[in-house]
Amino acid sequence: MTGQTPAQAAIGDFAPKLVQLTDDVLFGDVWERAALPKRDRSLVTVTSLITSGSFEQLPNHLRLAKANGLTETELIEAIVHLAFYAGWPKAMSAIQVAKRVFAE
DSSP states (O other): OOOOOOOHHHHHHTHHHHIIIIIIITTGGGGGHHHSSSHHHHHHHHHHHHHOTTTHHHHHHHHHHHHHOHHHHHHHHHHHHHTTTTTTTHHHHHHHHHHHHHHH
């Protein structure tokens, strides 16, 4: 079915309430608030995913970060910076994800 959100496509039939909260609250409200530009929201989100070790979510958010104006160079630099705050293993895992995503 076309026109589905990423959440609907991934888990819509399994967890419809989580999809509704994702689509309506997270992306429909929080991501649309004017107080913080989407570019900055993407940088915060990417760094949060890395620091928490949430690498499964990272590819989509790296793509979104690029769509929201962050460059590959800026995202790589953020990962390098995080090596010293989030830990070397997390940075090494994140940089491998970024390498795959940026090669697409």
